[in-house]
Amino acid sequence: MLAYITPLTGGMLIGISAFCLFFFLGRIADGGGIVWGAVSAQPDNAWRWLFVVGLVIGPLLYHILLDIPYPQASTLPWWYAAIGGLLIGFGLQLGAGFTSSHGVLRIVWLSVRYLAAAVIFLSTGIATLYVVRYLMPGL
Numbered sequence: 001m002l003a004y005i006t007p008l009t010g011g012m013l014i015g016i017s018a019f020c021l022f023f024f025l026g027r028i029a030d031g032g033g034i035v036w037g038a039v040s041a042q043p044d045n046a047w048r049w050l051f052v053v054g055l056v057i058g059p060l061l062y063h064i065l066l067d068i069p070y071p072q073a074s075t076l077p078w079w080y081a082a083i084g085g086l087l088i089g090f091g092l093q094l095g096a097g098f099t100s101s102h103g104v105l106r107i108v109w110l111s112v113r114y115l116a117a118a119v120i121f122l123s124t125g126i127a128t129l130y131v132v133r134y135l136m137p138g139l
Contacts, residue, residue: 021051031055032092 018029025047027034038048063070074081 014029021027021029027047034048034051038045038052042048062068
């Protein structure tokens with residue numbers, strides 16, 4: 001039963017957190033922008049570092065407090081993660097944000113631009129999954 005409740009609870013917590021960040025600080029919960037602002041020493045980066053620390057501590061507390069095992073480490077070579085990280089960074093700059101900021105947070109503004117971006121991101125992700133899983137099963 002916990003397996004079905006956890007995604008719903010996580011989604012609600014993300015929504016509540018995004019609302020609180022916007023309501024109290026007037027900021028959009030764009031993870032990439034927040035992390036970039038923290039490491040690039042923006043003048044108001046204390047809240048950004050708290051956000052980043054929460055991203056690390058949150059999952060640790062989840063696994064420790066609920067006694068849920070950590071996922072197994074990947075057996076892929078380290079350079080797969082490095083290439084993936086570079087591609088994500090490139091996509092983040094090209095698309096002006098993560099899918100979550102476009103899809104979850106900015107669609108509520110009824111912006112056609114952000115709706116189009118979210119549809120393109122999700123379609124590309126689905127196509128990539130199909131290619132990797134079914135056309136390149138040896139990876």
